[in-house]
Amino acid sequence: MINPFYQRARKCTATALRLKYSAYYDSFDKQAGSRVWQDGKEMIMLSSNDYLGLTHHPRVVEAAQKALEQWGASSTGARLANGSRSYHEALEEKLADFLGVEACHITISGYTGCMSAICGFAQRGDLVLADKNIHSSLWSGIALSGAKLERFSHNNPADLEEALAHESKDIAKMLVIEGIYSMEGHICPLPDFLEVARKHNCFTVLDDAHGLGVLGIEGRGTASHFGLSSKSLDITCGSFSKSLASTGGFIAGDQYLIEYMKSHARPAIFSAALSPAQVAAASTALDILQEEPEHLQKLWENVDRYNAILQDLKLDTWESQTPAIPIVLGSKDRAYFFWKALKEKGIFTIISVAPGVPPGKDLIRTAISARHTDEDFEKIEEALRYASKKI
């Protein structure tokens, strides 16, 4: 008798389709600036989260090299046990200062950090209210918490209010939203959400993985974008794998909340500490955000330039307001042929189709970086014209 796990793996339609169309898990042989190489072919990377283009910044690379030499490749342990080092604590202090909150805890990945931001606080018997478009890490945190879940429609504070109207005053409530939704490029209407949250005594968790480095003064994130302090949120979490040119994640808020989370969030407690080189890269990127404003300025100039091209071609960008800019094509076939035509012309993007996106919103995810050059935009425009004719 065939083992059911093997049978499941052999019969999986999603995997068979993925392998047939070779649309995911692309691997590159080389990377430099905004370019990547695959089987010797040079392509412009148009879907990276390296928004500020800092992954090759000489200061970032040098800091990571030095940390590697000084501390070795890994701390080979969890923070709770033998893995904590002074460089973790230094970055935690720096990031808490940058966000204007009391404390911060850093984790091995953004996924672990964002999961922990929820399951470190919510528990069975609580109610979590979540925007229906939040990231997988947040859904995982909700599932692990055991709390009851109520979804509300995307970026819709009125719908949240409606959902809360039917709930008991006595139940502990958590609101989970993102600063920038990276598939749609939307910014959350944070002040409106906070008003509803305050009225209903909701503990608010904001995943600002894509807002950090991109929005607000010196890239301080979504709260800053709206002229608010991060203290208006209960918890901010996020990732170092976007603007901060590294990997790792964080959870930030009041000191006693972070200490409480460190006793309760299993993903943060039982995973290894972030490696020295990754901490050094993120820490230096954070300095660069404050000392070299030209990267953020260039990013937004590039976003304007790209949007002008997309508008000229009458492509649907789902009203993106940020450097994460989808091109909505409306069906799996159209998205596939558009994506393929761009790749043929040397432009690398990511395809996302239903059920990953709502039906009819099948899209190509593109993202702009401060590293994109004039020459890149000329090539991107030419490729987009070509792809538009192919569908």
Ligand SMILES: Cc1ncc(COP(=O)(O)O)c(C=O)c1O
């Ligand atoms: C909104 C959001 N939260 C969390 C994560 C997880 O971060 P990481 O990939 O650094 O683990 C991501 C990454 O895609 C994300 O987009």
